[in-house]
Amino acid sequence: MAATDTVIIGAGPYGLSLAAHLNASGVPHQIFGKPMQAWSDFMPPGMLMRSEAFASSLYAPQRGYSMKDYCAHKGIRYQPVGMHLSRETFVEYALWFQQNLVSQIRTVEVLDMHRVEGKFHFSLSDGSSLVARRAVLALGLKGFERIPMVLDRLPREYVSHSCEYGNLDWVRDKDIVIVGGGQSALGLAALMHEVGGRIRVLARERNVTWNRTPNSTRGILSKLLKPEGGIGQGWRAHIIAEYPFLFRELRQQLRKEVVNSTWGPSGAWWLRDRVVDRIEVSLGSEVRHAAVENGRVVLRVAVDNQESQIEANHVIAATGFKTDMSRHVFLSNEIVQSMSLVDGVPELTRNFETAVRGLYVIGPASAYSFGPVMRFVYGAKYAAPHVARHISRLYRQDAQTPLTAGCSTATKTTINQAGR
Incomplete structure (x- = not known):
């Protein structure tokens, strides 16, 4: 050996x-x-x-x-x-x-x-x-990768996770539902739309959070007030990015809460114009049931407790x-x-x-x-x-x-x- x-x-x-x-x-x-x-x-x-x-x-x-x-x-x-x-x-x-x-x-x-x-x-x-x-x-x-239980029961030819994708040519002329409201969901939706797919995004969140367009010509004072932190602007981002050993000194439960609640679902600044008014995004959506009928995925989706039915060729879980x-x-x-x-x-x-x-x-x-x-x-x-x-x-x-x-x-x- x-x-x-x-x-x-x-x-x-x-x-x-x-x-x-x-x-x-x-x-x-x-x-x-x-x-x-x-x-x-x-x-x-x-x-x-x-x-x-x-x-x-x-x-x-x-x-x-x-x-x-x-x-x-x-x-x-x-x-x-x-x-x-x-x-x-x-x-x-x-x-x-x-x-x-x-x-x-x-x-x-x-x-x-x-x-x-x-x-x-x-x-x-x-x-x-x-x-x-x-x-x-x-x-x-x-x-x-995490796929919600309601989708995980579907046969694998009808559901996948957003981390599994390379070439997207297969999407052309297909009805695709993407479940999620963060960068993976929005970025994949834009790319699939641009290759000819019919895309709909179901986001649990009530709003899509878009990152601000960066200012590459900021002055010294602006940079002092809100330094670049490697993961975002501001002193909080700067400290978290530059001093991980300080983060480790926090209580375990507090560390878990910070990781789970910060830098959550959002869309990159360069993505906004490729999604807004181009792709249907249903906010506050909850998939309550999923099944395959006649070769199509049929979803029962609730928005404010009002249910509707959505059909697709394939469902993608961009659920982190x-x-x-x-x-x-x-x-x-x-x-x-x-x-x-x-x-x-x-x-x-x-x-x-x-x-x-x-x-x-x-x-x-x-x-x-x-x-x-x-x-x-x-x-x-x-x-x-x-x-x-x-x-x-x-x-x-x-x-x-x-x-x-x-x-x-x-x-x-x-x-x-x-x-x-």
């Missing part, structure tokens, strides 16, 4: 940023996953980034690898605020970052992960195995995500139970470590410990160097101890024979 010090599961913005820092620190590691897969394979062409360009950089241990640097390298006009940054440009930038800074990527999936005598053992989709001292879960929102680490099926029962989850969420140490020693969680799943910024690419600015420093310190402490130390004779033999 091959061995390394640290395994990173997930090759998105957080995983790539951490791998770049571990490279710089000289920590032996491997990273599993197809680089930027969720962004390249499951997000539709033409989508624009919700984050401002200055807040859409992966985080490198040295200068020269920001979004601004990439745009200069490619001759793309860069604007820190107010830039229409496409998903395509963001993915191309991230792959450029990876090609220059991260080489230890294996495009495999983890089929099984369990602990043996304090070490993590992995069974991989290419048939190989690996053992490591430490593991970092950097899987983004993968596996956490719910962190639940137990949904990662490759994790052994022993690891899941040892993480001390509360409603599926791990409580993390100041170093992003779970109750399982050596197991870290970064990205959106760490938001309940370090704040809403972890739901954005910008959070990698804090998470990647912080976790890398902790792992590097432990690696140097363990440098004189072979990975097989403390293992049983059978385990040592397996590791040593496979490593020859």
Whole structure:
């Protein structure tokens, strides 16, 4: 069985940023996953980034690898605020970052992960195995999508989640209902409308919240009064984005309330003109029943307790995500139970470590410990160097101890024979 010090599961913005820092620190590691897969394979062409360009950089241990640097390298006009940054440009930038800074990527999936005598053992989709001292879960929102029960009972050919989409050509001339009132619902509605779909949005909210159009020419006084915070303007956003360690000092229940109630459903400023007066948005809507009749989805929808019937070829649930680490099926029962989850969420140490020693969680799943910024690419600015420093310190402490130390004779033999 091959061995390394640290395994990173997930090759998105957080995983790539951490791998770049571990490279710089000289920590032996491997990273599993197809680089930027969720962004390249499951997000539709033409989508624009919700984050401002200055807040859409992966985080490198040295200068020269920001979004601004990439745009200069490619001759793309860069604007820190107010830039229409496409998903395509963001993915191309991230792959450029990876090609220059991260080489230890294996495009495999983890089929099984369990602990043996304090070490993590992995069974991989290419048939190989690996053992490591430490593991970092950097899987983004993968596996956490939430579909309301009333829709979840429908056959999968008639209902899907908004996170599952790449090419949208199949939508042309189809009746599509999108349930949700946030960026995912509104952005997907605009793109589907523009490829020729007949789109209707059912939003639970009474109003659609539109983000303000940014002012790229703000003066010094304006910036002092309302600084850019990576996730929005204002001192509250600035503090949450720049000082996640302060957020972690709040009571657990208060942290949960802040994460659940702030930076909620809203539409990006560049999206408003593509939705308003172009797409039917039914506010205050509740789907009470869903069924398939004669090859069509039939929904019973209530608005102010007045019910009506809506038919469609397909329903999309743009209803967000719910962190639940137990949904990662490759994790052994022993690891899941040892993480001390509360409603599926791990409580993390100041170093992003779970109750399982050596197991870290970064990205959106760490938001309940370090704040809403972890739901954005910008959070990698804090998470990647912080976790890398902790792992590097432990690696140097363990440098004189072979990975097989403390293992049983059978385990040592397996590791040593496979490593020859």
